Amino acid sequence: MKKILVANRGEIALRIMRTIRKMGIQSVAVFSEADRNSPHVSFADEAVCLGAPASASSYLNGDKIIAYCKELAVDAIHPGYGFLSENADFARQVEEAGITFIGPRAEAMRVMGSKLAAKECVKQYNIPMVPGIDKAIEDVAVAKETARQIGYPILIKASAGGGGKGMRIVEKDADFEEQMQRAISEAEASFGDGSVFIEKYVTSPRHVEIQVLADNYGNTVHLFERECSIQRRHQKVVEEAPSAILTPEIRKKMGEAAVMVARSCNYTSTGTVEFLMDDKMNFYFLEMNTRLQVEHPVTEMITGIDLVEEQIKIARGEKLSFTQDDLAINGHAVELRVYAEDPLNNFLPSIGTLSTYIKPQGEGVRVDDGYEEGMQIPIYYDPMIAKLVTHGKDRTEAIQKMKMAIKNFKIEGLSTTLPFGTFVFEHEAFIRGKFDTHFVKNHYTPELIKEKQKANAEAAALIGVKYWLEQQKILKPVEHKTTSWKRRLA
Known part of the structure; x- marks a missing residue:
């Protein structure tokens, strides 16, 4: 494998290319017209423009990407995350074109890409699943009766869903049909697939x-867990590894369950098995993400394993060089997704120019980003600027490093989630590990950040006044070298 095209943009494209370069392989970047001056483009050995800024005209144009691969004699494609990374048809097209797809096989991707197909695939392995209907709803009356038997609240979910789309919580029987129609409509609009199913809603989920x-030889391992319960709009914003609450026994059981899920579909490459955990520490299979996760750096920090390197090695036919017994947790890592969003205005996107952009540095501090000072955040894509990760010998040290790193991360020109990160890492519930996916709803309001900012401003003003007063008490030397006293002596 001599040349890899990275079919993505921004921080993940740059992060993947760094490993590609480390391995002595050439990289090819793709970019839209909006990303012409992005760091991932200049970092790559070669770069080609896919077209107009809109994703459909650029990063989702699989045919054009494959055509460029043939033209540039590319050996493999790494899809990163998002865009075409979980598109089974694209993965199959890549393989049919004689190019290696750095990821799972198309069939495994297809099965795990549907929540219903995934449930069907893994249920024979006796893996715990949330009570509910494990097939698409066809008869509303039957589904409604099932909901009564399960007991409200229940969750209506899109089979092809993600990111909270096509998902509705139903609290009572009278709301069932209306909420189901809304879920179906949103699923069709978002994924082109209106299939939905129902399951018991776990009220305090983690x-x-x-x-x-x-690998391709039947060797499957797990690299421990990540806690991803701090979310807004059903999307993650803070992650950590390992979880603050898992016991060694539960960690072992969840790891073994995840390995069985992967084996159930003959999975290869990296993947993530997601679970819900209730307040009694019971865990339930949720879904499998058949790609590299956004939050993979926290796993790399605690294991010392470069997951992108392992993906490439597996794709070129190598066996895993380690076993489950070789893996151990080293310290603790936390991650904050730094989005161009305004936490004081319901996390709405905050598009603008990075007039100031200074990254924090130090031992145990990692910044994965795809921007530089003076660049503009385009409106066409996900508004994530960077992933800020810190690692410490334990959870307390990792959190302390994170708070200092946030303070030293200077971004001006737009609003970001940095103040929200400070709020989370200073909050007692997070510090004690006593939180769930409702953290934002239960603990956060914009007013709390505003009060903190006001208090900080007042404290800074008082410090300034105190310094000024102290300076007035100090006897200053006279500026003139000659004085009237000297003249009188003459």
């Missing part, structure tokens, strides 16, 4: 996921 890695 989102805990297991990283898995599998």
Whole structure:
């Protein structure tokens, strides 16, 4: 494998290319007209423009990407995350074109890409699943009766869903049909697939996921868990590894369950098995993400494993060089997704220019980003600027490093989630590990950040006044070298 095209943009494209270069392989970047001056473009050995800024005209144009691969004699494609990374048809097209797809096989991707197909695939392995209907709803009356038997609240979910789309919580029987129609409509609009199913709604859920890695020779391992319960709009914003609450026994059971999920569909490459955990520490299979996760750096920090390197090695036919027994947790890592969003205005996108952009540095501090000072955040894509990750010998040290790193991360020109990160890492519930996916709803309001900012401003003003007063008490030397006293002596 001599040349890899990275079919993505921004921080993940740059992060993947760094490993590609480390391995002595050439990289090819793709870019839209909006990303012409992005760092991932200049970092790559070669770069080609896909077209107009809109994703459909650029990063989702699989035919054009494959055509460029043939033209440039590319050996493999790494899809990163998002865009075409979980598109089974694209993965199959890549393989049919004689190019290696750095990821799972198309069939495994197809099965795990549907929540219903995934449930069907793994249920024979006796893996715990949330009570509910494990097939698409066809008869509303039957589904409604099932909901009564399960007991409200229940959750209506899109089979092809993600990011909270096509998902509705139903609190009572009278709301069932209306909420189901809304879920179907949103699923059709978002995914082109209106299939929905229902399951019991876990009222105080934690989102805990297991990283898995599998080669082409039947070797599958897990690289422990990530806690991803701090979310807004059903999307993650703070992650950590390991979880603050898992016991060694539960960690072992979840890891073994995740490995079985991967084996159930003959999975290869990196993947993530997601679980819900209730307040009694029961865990339930949720879904499998058949790609590299956004939050993979926290796993790399605690294991010392470069997951992108392992993906490439597996894709070129190598066996895993380690076993489950070789893996151990080293310290603790936390991650904040730094989005161009305004946490004081319902996390709405905050598009603008990075007039100031200074990254924090130090031992145990990692910044994965795809921007430089003076660049503009385009409106066409996900508004994530960077992933800020810190690692410490334990959770307390990792959190302390994170708070200092946030303070030293200077971004001006637009609003970001940095103040929200400070709020989370200073909050007692997070520090004690006593939180769930409702953290934002239960603990956060914009007014709390505004009060903190006001208090900080007042404290800074008082410090300034105190300094000025102290300076007035100090006897200053006279500026003139000659004085009237000297003249009188003459």
